[in-house]
Structures are given as C-alpha cells and as structure tokens.
Amino acid sequence: MKSRVFRKKQLTLVDVKGASYGPTIQSQLAEERARKTSLESRGVGIVTSSGALATLLFGLAAFTRGSFAQLHIPLSGAAKWALIVAAVLFAGAAVLGVLSNAPLPYEEALVPPLRQRVEQDEWGAPDPIEAARRDARLAVDIIDSARKWNGLKAMFILAGIVLEALAGIAVAVAVYSELASL
16 A cells, blocks of 8 residues: 655745735835825924914014004003914924924834845745745834824824914904904
C-alpha cells in the first residue's frame, strides 16, 4: 500500500482574514489625513475672519473717536467695555486658529525601518502575510497618533469658533447699549 504524502498548503495573503482589514485601515488613514487638512484650513479661516472683524471693530472705534478737529461721538461705558471684550475675544480666537496649524508631532513611518524593508533579504522573504501585518500595524500606529493630534486641533477650532461667537455677542451688546440710549 502506498502512503500518501500530504503537503500543507502555504497560506497566501488572500487566504487570511487580515487581507480584508487592509483596505479599512488604509481608508481610515486617508480619512485622518484629510481631517488634518480640513482642520488646518478651518484654523486659517478663524484667523482670517477674526482679523477682519477686529479690523472693522477698530475702524468703528476710530470713527467714533474722531480727531481733535472732527466730530467726536462718545461711547457709553458699557459700549466701550463690550468693544474691549470683543477685541480680546477676537484676538483669542485668532491665536487658537494659529495653534490649530501648529506643527504637532504626528507619527509617521521612520526611514530606517522602511529602508530595512527594502533590503534584499527582507524584500525577498516569502511571507506576504507577515509583511501585510507589519504594514497594517504601522498604519494603525499612524492613525492613533493622527486621531490624538487631530482631536487637539479640533478643540482649538471649537474654542476659536466659540470665542468668535462671544466676540460677536459683545459687539451686539455694544451696539444695543448705544441704540438703547437713542
């Protein structure tokens, strides 16, 4: 009787469930990178709008102050303080917008390990499953770092938006205090 020799089939990447994780991980990585870009763009928007509104605010203040030879429109004490608060809040919002664009230590792939992966021995190793697992682990580490730092940038953006809104309310209080006395 002849004995049969059974060889265990060597698994390939398509034979393991980890193959289905790769696209999900890559899409999450792309999403976090897009989120970073979006947050930084919003931060620039806060700086721009706060600067423009503060400029208008100071233009209004200059108009009401006039000069020695020009008409002087006095502001009430409440209006003055509300405008000062608004200017401080606009400045705070602008600072938060700048902070949302600060270069934070996002984790990325380091060059030495990447260089090692393209060495002849590593490149030719017959284990695509392990290679895919290493790539996935690297991508997950990068996603983890991006979510942490993007979360901080999102808090700066939210706080900047809140400060801009409060500054707008302070301007409205100044306007109301002046119009109420008419």
